[in-house]
Amino acid sequence: MECAAMATAPAEVLPPAKRWKKDLDCLETSPVLPATATADWSSLPYDIVGRIADSFLATNDLDWYMDLRAVCHNWRSATDDPRDSTSDSRFHPCRWIVLDEVFKSDTRRLLVNTTTGRFLNKELPALRDYFVVATTLHGFFILADRSPPHAARVFNPLTGGIIRLTATVPPEVQVTAAVCFDFSSPLLTLYCHSCCKMYYMTSPHSSFDTLDLECALLVYSFFRRAAGAGLVGPWWDLLRTTGMALKIYEVWQSLRVDLLKFFSNDPTEMGLANDARCFPMEFRGQKLVVIKGQHFFQVLRFESGELLYVKSILNHAIFIGHHRCLAVDADMFPLIEANCIYYTEHHGSSAHIWKYNIKDRKAERISEAADFVKRDKHFVLIGNRPFTIVQLL
Incomplete structure (x- = not known):
């Protein structure tokens, strides 16, 4: 299934340029443009910048959207800041999967856009400050503070946005995680494989509620699969x-x-x-x-x-x-x-x-x-x- 290396097509050979004998007294010259004639990209009209930004959002290439906003003040003014609303679905990774095991580095991950086929090798310095609990199907990271009480965090690797929660992450190691924005507040659920417990929180300022489903293993298994999806x-x-x-x-x-x-x-x-x-x-x-x-x-x-x-x-x-x-x-x-x-x-x-x-x-x-x-x-x-x-x- 691995993509076989494609044979490199031979480069097209251009014919040798013809040499024209010129009169040295009438050499062609190019006009010297004044400095004011150089392109000023920062003055690009807002509607054009907005259309470019929207094209990145349409394919969920949020890292390119963030790169565009970083160019200059005017381009930031023409586009919305994802950090102003962490619940805005336009700025959520929704077509990405995280290939955790590709790199041994603690801060580097490989992501792939399942719709466009684009691979992204991304350095994530924010991971130095947290434990990685799990990743969701669409590309969010569920993190825990390194210092007690190990509060939960939801990290968007494409925008750098972090949703800070007060709940303490459970100590279980193998966890299936999901974060849902269909409600008034983000719903974070953790499914712990070893104890068949579901931890969920419906408010950023609340603690985890626990549902022990060991006696209803099929219900737990189904919800864990649904969370993974x-x-x-x-x-x-x-x-x-x-x-x-x-x-x-x-x-x-x-x-x-x-x-x-x-x-x-x-x-x-x-x-x-x-x-x-x-x-x-x-x-x-x-x-x-x-x-x-x-x-x-x-x-x-x-x-x-x-x-x-x-x-x-x-x-x-x-x-x-x-x-x-x-x-x-x-x-x-x-x-x-x-x-x-x-x-x-x-x-x-x-x-x-x-x-x-x-x-x-x-x-x-x-x-x-x-x-x-x-x-x-x-x-x-x-x-x-x-x-x-x-x-x-």
Whole structure:
């Protein structure tokens, strides 16, 4: 799946320039422009600056938007400051994923825009002052102060904005996090894998409320998956008002698979007929449920209280990991095929990458046998290759 190096096209050779013999008494000269004729970019009309800035916001290239504002005072005056309103959705990372493990540096991260295919190698000096608790699907960092009481922070890596909270971050290490701006105040939720507790806060000045879901493991697992997919607010409302959980339960019954594994973080094992996983996700404003079985998939769309089968995801591809799945624009990523699902399949001590064509309903292995090794109970690619299937983008 890694992009093969493209052969460099030979440079076009220009014909040698013709030499013209000139009369030295009539050499051509260029007029000397006065200093006042040089371009003054700071005087660019406000509406032009605004249109350029809006084009960056349209593709969620917020770092370019911040670079534009840094040029001069007039350009800052012509554009809105993201720090004035941390809840303004225009300035939220919404198409980015963070590839945490690419760099060993504590302050450098690699981000990728799943819509435009743009990779961003970014230095984040603010990370020196905090512990990184988790990252969200869309690119936010959940941080904790290094000094007690380790208050929570929500960090936007593209604008540098930080939402300061008073709640103390729980001590658990493995956490799935989500931040939702659908309500009057940002809703931060943390799902702790070791204790099956959900921590949530609805006000920047409140402490975390705790919901112990160990006795309701399936509910906890579903909400953790929804949080990983960035769907806390919308899915919470769906579960309350439309019986979404019942619809998914009916799908599980029809598949006759192991209910305890349906939302499990453990990868599916080849050869187990009753082994399947359920992934909620959002795709182009629609709420989907992706069911992954033994080389078969069901892509369902929630509409009008029902789950409907999806036959095509157009020019997009879906990538499925252990905890969540996401969609990318296949037109922007070389060698990624549209209307396909990419995933890993495990069998004992080996693992391989597969591609499933939604239209043809055919699965194809696309990785070599020696691509994977097992380290610390996780399958990783050997050598200097990416560590996760998402990083194979």
